[in-house]
Amino acid sequence: MTLERRSRIVDEVEAATRVKDGMCLSIGGHIMSSHAMALVRRIIRQGTRNLTVVGAASAGLEVDLLIGAGCVRKVVAPYVGAEALAPIGPFYKAAAERGEIETWECDEGMYYTALRAAALRLPFLPTLAGLGTSLPEVNPDLKVFADPLTGRPLVAVPPLQPDVALIHAAYADPYGNVQFVGSGMGDRAHHRAATVTIVTVERVVPNEEIRRNPIATALWNVDMVVRAPYGSHPFQSPGFYLHDEAHLEEYLAAARAAVGGDRGLFDKYLERYIFGPANHAEYLQTVGFPRILSLHEV
Amino acid sequence: MTASELLAVIASRQLRDDTTVFAGVGVPLMAAALARQRHAPRLTLVIEGGIIGPEIAPGRLPISTNEMRAGRRATMLPAITDALLFAQRGFVDVGFMGGAQIDRYGNINTTAIGDYRKPKVRLPGTGGANDLASLCREVIIVTPHEKRRFVERVDFVTSPGWLRGDGSRRASGLLFGGVSRVVTTLGILGFDAESGRMRIEATHPGVSVADIRANTGFELGEAPRIETTEPPSEDELAMLRALDPERRFLG
Numbered sequence: 001m002t003l004e005r006r007s008r009i010v011d012e013v014e015a016a017t018r019v020k021d022g023m024c025l026s027i028g029g030h031i032m033s034s035h036a037m038a039l040v041r042r043i044i045r046q047g048t049r050n051l052t053v054v055g056a057a058s059a060g061l062e063v064d065l066l067i068g069a070g071c072v073r074k075v076v077a078p079y080v081g082a083e084a085l086a087p088i089g090p091f092y093k094a095a096a097e098r099g100e101i102e103t104w105e106c107d108e109g110m111y112y113t114a115l116r117a118a119a120l121r122l123p124f125l126p127t128l129a130g131l132g133t134s135l136p137e138v139n140p141d142l143k144v145f146a147d148p149l150t151g152r153p154l155v156a157v158p159p160l161q162p163d164v165a166l167i168h169a170a171y172a173d174p175y176g177n178v179q180f181v182g183s184g185m186g187d188r189a190h191h192r193a194a195t196v197t198i199v200t201v202e203r204v205v206p207n208e209e210i211r212r213n214p215i216a217t218a219l220w221n222v223d224m225v226v227r228a229p230y231g232s233h234p235f236q237s238p239g240f241y242l243h244d245e246a247h248l249e250e251y252l253a254a255a256r257a258a259v260g261g262d263r264g265l266f267d268k269y270l271e272r273y274i275f276g277p278a279n280h281a282e283y284l285q286t287v288g289f290p291r292i293l294s295l296h297e298v
Numbered sequence: 299m300t301a302s303e304l305l306a307v308i309a310s311r312q313l314r315d316d317t318t319v320f321a322g323v324g325v326p327l328m329a330a331a332l333a334r335q336r337h338a339p340r341l342t343l344v345i346e347g348g349i350i351g352p353e354i355a356p357g358r359l360p361i362s363t364n365e366m367r368a369g370r371r372a373t374m375l376p377a378i379t380d381a382l383l384f385a386q387r388g389f390v391d392v393g394f395m396g397g398a399q400i401d402r403y404g405n406i407n408t409t410a411i412g413d414y415r416k417p418k419v420r421l422p423g424t425g426g427a428n429d430l431a432s433l434c435r436e437v438i439i440v441t442p443h444e445k446r447r448f449v450e451r452v453d454f455v456t457s458p459g460w461l462r463g464d465g466s467r468r469a470s471g472l473l474f475g476g477v478s479r480v481v482t483t484l485g486i487l488g489f490d491a492e493s494g495r496m497r498i499e500a501t502h503p504g505v506s507v508a509d510i511r512a513n514t515g516f517e518l519g520e521a522p523r524i525e526t527t528e529p530p531s532e533d534e535l536a537m538l539r540a541l542d543p544e545r546r547f548l549g
Binding site: 129 | 323324346347349361362363364365366367369375376377378379382386409410414415416417419420421422423424425426427428429432455456457458461466467470471472473546547
């Protein structure tokens with residue numbers, strides 16, 4: 001007897017309701033790529049508050065946007081910015097300087113070590129990188145200790161378990177088998193550590209297509225699959241589209257004005273791109289096909 | 299010639315052929331791409347977002363360490379955790395990075411100016427910089443030479459150089475690696491092997507030792523023999539400018 005497997009496909013509106021006030025939320029990708037923006041926008045729209053955001057290592061302006069929209073209490077990330085476009089996120093910088101958010105200071109290695117400790121259900125894992133730095137002085141969760149075998153110093157990093165991980169990928173089948181184009185960056189670590197994983201994808205594919213290339217399957221058993229073509233916009237999705245630099249500049253101008261005391265542009269940004277559109281499809285309509293279709297490489 | 303052009307050309311010359319360099323986006327990545335085109339065609343680039351062996355195309359410099367453009371013609375796209383593991387394993391010869399604040403022992407601060415809890419200026423954070431500084435076999439820093447950057451003691455050790463000198467890096471548990479050189483807009487600085495203190499090793503043409511001292515917030519030593527660098531050639535500058543025709547990084 002063959003039983004029909006349970007489909008894990010939901011839409012972005014329903015998926016986002018899984019994220020509640022006060023949760024620890026991780027967002028995958030890396031700086032300019034692969035953030036599950038269809039869900040991030042939805043979380044802002046539904047008014048979720050007091051999140052601990054485990055930004056990607058390293059994180060982009062999606063974390064900055066969540067801070068600007070008032071959703072964030074604490075940030076866990078080794079970096080929040082847009083590199084050549086903005087060395088640091090404007091809202092992140094201002095909120096850290098004004099003491100409006102907590103920061104769990106770490107480097108990329110510690111960050112992934114913490115996620116791995118959670119996945120392995122260990123009380124800590126050791127790292128080398130971090131020794132000699134000021135990081136353990138300002139992050140009381142990090143402890144320098146003597147290795148019981150050699151007596152040498154190491155840094156103990158406690159587990160970091162997101163309640164919900166948001167990941168954006170290329171393909172998934174309806175049963176939660178996920179494949180990336182490109183490296184998948186640090187997203188495997190989020191999925192391994194988190195209690196619940198929600199994945200937005202450029203394309204939902206049949207199970208047969210996953211089976212044709214099983215070595216490419218990076219995540220399995222994810223809890224929800226959301227069909228969201230262009231779901232990483234205004235960031236890149238490897239193999240599909242480049243980041244939207246004009247949109248990111250529009251955001252940055254609005255964010256810089258807001259931290260300078262004039263929230264007018266930022267409120268307009270939120271209204272136009274987040275509170276106005278009823279769903280991801282309407283968001284894409286607001287951005288417009290000419291812009292969307294211009295985001296290709298060569 | 300802009301400051302970034304000078305930095306990129308001098309930095310590119312520090313890279314040897316048939317080695318592996320972990321490069322941050324901006325001047326370090328441009329310098330590595332220039333080295334591959336000129337004297338180090340077998341140089342392997344590693345980029346933080348999980349990219350090994352890319353061939354950066356002129357006119358298509360990536361603006362971020364994980365961009366599709368950064369991965370052009372890569373030989374491997376490992377997870378970021380593996381990119382860091384390869385550094386820790388000893389596969390990466392040189393970590394190539396910038397820094398907001400740097401002190402006499404080559405320690406770098408990219409976290410906060412002033413008290414961390416009430417920062418005068420919050421900086422971007424470590425990203426992967428501490429991982430590079432702690433784990434690569436050798437670290438080369440590339441930075442504009444300004445007095446406010448070159449301080450006696452960094453406010454926050456984001457990325458360790460020689461810590462407090464006199465073997466303190468090894469004593470801290472970092473058993474390998476360390477910063478070898480600082481390439482600046484005024485010259486090339488190195489470190490005394492015993493004390494771990496920064497010293498002048500070369501000046502750029504037209505720059506004096508006194509100029510370097512005047513732009514440094516602590517006392518610098520001097521190498522036994524101070525060289526003068528060769529100015530960037532027309533050829534080097536032409537290739538560099540072709541890499542960044544929009545002058546996004548070259549200024």
